[in-house]
Amino acid sequence: MSQGYKKIINISLFFYLILSIFLLIFKSTKLNDFSISEMLINYNGGLIARGFLGHLIFNIHEFLNINLIKLVLSVQIFFSVLYTFLLYKIFNKKNLLLTKLDVLILLLPTLLFFPIYEIEGLGRKEILIFITYCYLILRNKVPSKKITLIYSLAILPMLVLSWELTILYFPFYFIVFWTQYRVMSLIDSFKIFAIFLPGLLAFLILWFNPPDQNTLDVMCKTINCLGRALELENFNIHFAHFDYVHNKASFVNYFRFLIFFLLSYLPIYFYLKKIINTKINLFLVSKFSNLNYLFLLMIIPQLIIFIFALDWGRYLNILITMTYLLLIFFRTSNIIPNIREFKIFNLNEKYINFLIIIYCFSWYPKLLLWYDTGSFPILRLINRIKDISYNLII
Numbered sequence: 321m322s323q324g325y326k327k328i329i330n331i332s333l334f335f336y337l338i339l340s341i342f343l344l345i346f347k348s349t350k351l352n353d354f355s356i357s358e359m360l361i362n363y364n365g366g367l368i369a370r371g372f373l374g375h376l377i378f379n380i381h382e383f384l385n386i387n388l389i390k391l392v393l394s395v396q397i398f399f400s401v402l403y404t405f406l407l408y409k410i411f412n413k414k415n416l417l418l419t420k421l422d423v424l425i426l427l428l429p430t431l432l433f434f435p436i437y438e439i440e441g442l443g444r445k446e447i448l449i450f451i452t453y454c455y456l457i458l459r460n461k462v463p464s465k466k467i468t469l470i471y472s473l474a475i476l477p478m479l480v481l482s483w484e485l486t487i488l489y490f491p492f493y494f495i496v497f498w499t500q501y502r503v504m505s506l507i508d509s510f511k512i513f514a515i516f517l518p519g520l521l522a523f524l525i526l527w528f529n530p531p532d533q534n535t536l537d538v539m540c541k542t543i544n545c546l547g548r549a550l551e552l553e554n555f556n557i558h559f560a561h562f563d564y565v566h567n568k569a570s571f572v573n574y575f576r577f578l579i580f581f582l583l584s585y586l587p588i589y590f591y592l593k594k595i596i597n598t599k600i601n602l603f604l605v606s607k608f609s610n611l612n613y614l615f616l617l618m619i620i621p622q623l624i625i626f627i628f629a630l631d632w633g634r635y636l637n638i639l640i641t642m643t644y645l646l647l648i649f650f651r652t653s654n655i656i657p658n659i660r661e662f663k664i665f666n667l668n669e670k671y672i673n674f675l676i677i678i679y680c681f682s683w684y685p686k687l688l689l690w691y692d693t694g695s696f697p698i699l700r701l702i703n704r705i706k707d708i709s710y711n712l713i714i
Contacts, residue, residue: 325418337404348393355443359392365538368531372481396443406454417658429684430584434637437697438687441634445483457649476519568690580685584640633687
C-alpha cells in the first residue's frame with residue numbers, strides 16, 4: 321500500500337508546484353507583495369539584515385540588465401521547483417515506507433500547502449531553509465568533508481545573512497550532523513558545534529550593526545522602490561526588538577494558535593509514540609526514552625519568534641515542516657523504524673479517510689496572529705484561482 325500513498329504524495333507535490341508557480345506570477349503583479357519587498361533588501365546603503373540574497377539579485381539585475389521584478393520572480397520559481405524536486409526525491413527513497421499517516425501530515429494546512437492557501441507566505445525566504453535542509457537529510461550517510469565545509473563556511477552563513485531568523489532553526493541542522501557523524505563523546509560534540517560558528521558569527525555581526533534610517537533610504541533610492549517604498553521602509557528587517565511585544569498579544573489569539581499547533585503536531589506525536597525500539601546509540605540523544613521529548617526540545621528555540629512576530633501562520637508552517645522533515649530523516653537513516661500501517665482507534669478504512677479529509681481540509685490558520693480561522697481551504701483556493709483567471713483574461 322506504500323506505493324499508493326507515494327502516488328498521492330507525488331500528485332500533491334505536482335499540484336503544489338503548479339499552483340505555486342501560478343500564484344507567484346500573480347503575486348509579482350501586485351505592488352503590496354511583501355515577498356518581493358523582502359527579496360529586494362540589499363547592501364546598497366550599507367550592512368543590513370536580510371540583504372545578502374537581495375544584493376546578489378540586484379547585482380545580477382545590473383550586470384545582465386534584466387527587469388528586477390521578473391528576475392526576483394524567476395528566483396522564486398526556481399526555489400519552488402528545487403524544493404519540490406528535493407521533496408520528491410525524499411518521499412521516493414526506497415527505504416522510506418509511507419503510510420496513511422504521512423499523507424495526513426503532508427496535507428495538513430500548516431505544512432506543504434500553507435503558502436498556497438495564504439499566498440502572502442509564498443515566495444518567502446524560509447524556502448531557503450527547506451531546500452538546504454532537504455538536501456542535507458537526503459544524504460543519510462556520513463557527510464564528506466567537502467559538504468560539511470560548504471555548509472559551515474558558505475550555506476549556513478549565507479542563510480543567516482539572507483534571513484537572520486535561520487539561526488533559530490540551527491538545532492535541526494545540528495541534530496542531522498550529530499546523527500550522521502555518530503557522535504559518541506563530548507569532544508565529538510564540540511566538533512559539530514564548530515560547524516555552526518561561522519553562521520553564529522554572521523548573526524552577531526548583524527546583531528551589533530543594526531541599520532539606520534539612512535541605510536534604508538539609500539537602499540530604497542538605488543532600486544527606486546519599484547512602487548514598494550512603504551513596505552521596504554516599514555519592513556521588520558532586524559531581529560533585535562526584544563523590548564517590543566505587539567498589541568495583538570491576547571489570550572484568544574495565543575490559544576487559537578496553540579490549538580493549531582496541537583492539531584498539526586498530534587499525528588507526529590502518535591507516530592513517535594508508537595516507536596518502541598530505536599537504533600539511537602548516540603551521546604546524550606540515547607537518553608530520551610520518548611522521542612517526543614527530543615522533538616519538543618528542538619521546537620523550543622523557535623518559540624522565541626512567536627513572542628514578537630505578527631505572521632504566526634508562517635512560523636507555524638516552518639515549525640511543522642522542519643519537525644516533519646526531521647522525522648523523515650530519522651526514518652530514512654534507519655534510526656527509527658518505519659511504521660507499517662497506522663490505525664485510528666481501529667476504525668473502518670472509509671471512516672479513517674473521512675476523518676483525514678475533515679482534519680486536513682476543513683480549517684487552516686491565516687497568516688497573521690489576529691485573523692480568524694480560515695475554513696475549507698480548497699474551496700477558497702478554487703475561488704481565488706477563478707477570480708485571478710477572470711482578471712487575467714479581462
